[in-house]
Amino acid sequence: MGQGLVGAIHGFRETEKSRWSEASRAILQRVQAAAFGPGQTLLSSVHVLDLEARGYIKPHVDSIKFCGATIAGLSLLSPSVMRLVHTQEPEEWLELLLEPGSLYILRGSARYDFSHEILRDEESFFGGRRIPRGRRISVICRSLPEGMGPGESGQPPAAC
Helix, strand or coil: CEEECCCCEEEEEEEEECCCCHHHHHHHHHHHHHHCCCCCCECCCEEEEEEEEEEEEEEECCCCCCCCCEEEEEEECCCEEEEEEECCCCCCEEEEEECCCCEEEEECHHHHCEEEEECCHHHCEECCEECCCCCEEEEEEEECCCCCCCCCCCCCCCCC
């Protein structure tokens, strides 16, 4: 397990995947239909992030060089808490409980104006309730960055 996104991700493995089983493709098509508009072009590969039980993701805003206007993540295996904090007004924040099988979508202000993070196991509380963390896998679909054509290979680093 390593560190990625200039040290923002701790305790993880990752891969980019473009070939899926028929059943997995059907699930990805549902994710893409829910998250992306008809005019949006997606990056050709899907990012798979495997976060160990003690792993976490520090606050960050995904780079516009590598990720477009929409990022959608399907959370698997373990519940986790995602915290979003406004980059200019840190008193504006919210936390999301990401249950296994849940889909989060970052676009608009949530995509550009808020940092997001996955809390460490010891900080993992939601609504006053402890949310024990286990191994978490997220399957992340992203739209193509502005000005990049579908054939260009601007492969993003971990979590963009």
